[in-house]
Amino acid sequence: MNLVKSKQRVADHGEVFTPPWLVQAMLDLVKDETERIDARFLEPACGSGNFLVPILQRKLAAVEQKYGKSEFDRQHFALYGLMCAYGIELLPDNA
DSSP: OOSOSOHHHHHHHOOOOOOHHHHHHHHHHTHHHHTOTTOOEEETTOTTTTTHHHHHHHHHHHHHHHHTTOHHHHHHHHHHHHHTEEEOOSSTTTO
16 A cells, blocks of 8 residues: 655645554554444544544444344444544545
8 A cells, every 4th residue: 555645745735644554553542432333433634534444344343243133223323333433535536
């Protein structure tokens, strides 16, 4: 994975991507929160979703573990988990 698209983008916007291994290590520091379905997360510079995707994967795994037997509950809480994750991106080609 390339962490920088161009030097100009770093200079203009401070854009540097976080590698997946570092994202996982950072999320492990708040593991309990990432597995809580109703925990809210805001990624103010979400880029291509390096943080949001693993957060949603962890939330959906928690939904499956807790509500896997009921289709209605699984869908309801999966949507609720999704609604608790927010991302903002300034550059349209990243979103």
